Amino acid sequence: MGWGPEAGGPWPYRILEEPVLSQKLEKYANAETVAGGKVDIVTFQPCGVESESSQDRLAAQEWELPNGTWTFTAVFDGHAGHEVADLTSKVFPGKLKAVLDGLFTRDPEGVVEExxxxxxxxxxxxxxxxWDDEIVADFLALFPGGVEQAENMPVEEIKALINDTDRGGENHYKVMKAIRGSTALLSLVDPKGENLWVANLGDCQAILASQDENSAWKATLLTQNHNGENEEEVARVQNEHPGEHEAILNQRVLGAIAVTRALGDHEFKLPAIYTQRVFLSAEPGFRVHSRVEDFIARSFTPPYLSNVADIHHQKLTDTDKFILLCSDGLSDLYRGQPEGPTEWIKAITDGDRKETNRALRVLRAAIGGDDNEVVSRHLTLELMSRWMDDTTILVHTF
Incomplete structure (x- = not known):
């Protein structure tokens, strides 16, 4: 796995033989084929410690709309907690479907206009x-007096209001929704397979796989990473906060969070008084209070984190075969290897691979491929903290 002695090991692991190795990987990766057989999915976090469970969520659905069956797929990579990713994966698809349905009209003769x-x-x-506004609306409703109430309400009253886990926890959950976050990567394909839309907030990736007349495969990246390593994103944040030299610090927003766009994370979007007096009063709340206190001092003109997605439309042709969506856990496994997306497509199109699930093929290649010992390490390492990031992959064949 590339770890040297400085990593603190060694740690024990078991070498699994086939077919047990492939069976366990398929099970641990929650490998499925959904959406009428068009979408293969995996979502993988091998660390079995409950506190380290995956914060990734996904969705893959077929929607019957007036002009036929649309296919929706999505990856939501939660951070600081699972609440926003979990809720978004359950609720957002239905909201988007309803909005799309409302876009269809009929002319006087009853013909559907798309x-x-x-x-x-x-x-x-x-x-x-x-949806991002809705996530925080329940929290803001707890303080109808707005910033003035948050600033002047006694801290003990704030704590009594929001720490109601012994009374069902409704208010506490509203706070958790506001302070947790998630990236969002969505794709839509119309019924005829002629149009593809991709929406992106954060650092998940979408790859379009095409095949030319010579059967050669091409991988096209349809997204850019919204994080502090992207110079365009850094410039955007700095331009929105002129004179604030610590709006981006150490390639992080306010020196604290890696992504520059996301759902939730309203400690980076609301006036700092809410974080200082309310969010920090939540029990449980932030995992490391000192880091939060550090960035509060840098927050002058929120929002610093954007909820405006990049939208990409692609006119599909017969040469376009499938799209791969993944959380950043997959790219982390290929860190320092710019050919990563090309390797992912190779794994899917390799006719010698025994895995029928195409997303599972990509995952297997990323954690060792045919090297059973390396794959076994990823599956059986005995360590109480995670040794790889949550990794979710969807492959939608057109």
Missing amino acids: PTVDQVSNALSQTLIS
Whole structure:
């Protein structure tokens, strides 16, 4: 796995032989084929410690709309907790479907008029923004007096209001929704397979796989990472906060969070007084209070984190065969290897691979491929903290 003695080991692991190794990997990766057989999925976090369980979530659905069956897929990579990713994966697809359904009209003769490309793109963008507003609305409703109430309400009253886990925890959950976060990567394909839309907030990736007349495969990255390593994103944040030299610090927003766009994370979007007096009063709340206290001092003109997604539309042709969506756990396994997406497509199209699930093929290649010992290490390492990031992969064949 590339760890030297400085990593603190050694740690024990078991070498598994076939077919047990492949069977366990398929089980641990929650490998499935869904959406009428068009979408293969895996979501993988081998560390068995409950506190280290995966914060990734996914969705893959077929929607019956007035012009036929649309296919929706999504990856939500939660951070600091699972609440936002979990809720979004359950609730957001239905909200987007309802918005899209409302875009269809009928002419006087009853003929269905389909939405334009721009209308679908706008629906993706605006529904994500509306959903992020909805995530925090329940929290803000706890303080109808706004910033003034949050600033002047005695801390003991704040704590009594929000720490109600012994009374069902409804208010505490509203706070957790506000302070947890998630990336969002969505794709939509229309019934005829002619149009693909991709919406992205954060650092998940979408790869389009195409095959030319010579049967050669090409991998095209459709997304950019919204994080502090992206110079364009750094410039955007700095331009939105002129004169604030610590708006980006050590490639992190306010020196604290890696992504520059996300759902939730409202400690980076609301006035700092909410974080200082309310969020820090939550029990349980932030895992490391000192880090939060550090970035509060840098927060002057929120929001610092954006909920405006990049929207990409692609006119599909017969040469376009499938799209791969993944959380950043997959790219982490290929860190320092710019050919990563090309390798992912190779893993899927390798006719010698025995895995029928195409997402499982990619995962297997990323954690050792045919090297059974390396794959076994990833599956059986006896360590109380995670040794790899949550990794989720969806492969949608057109």
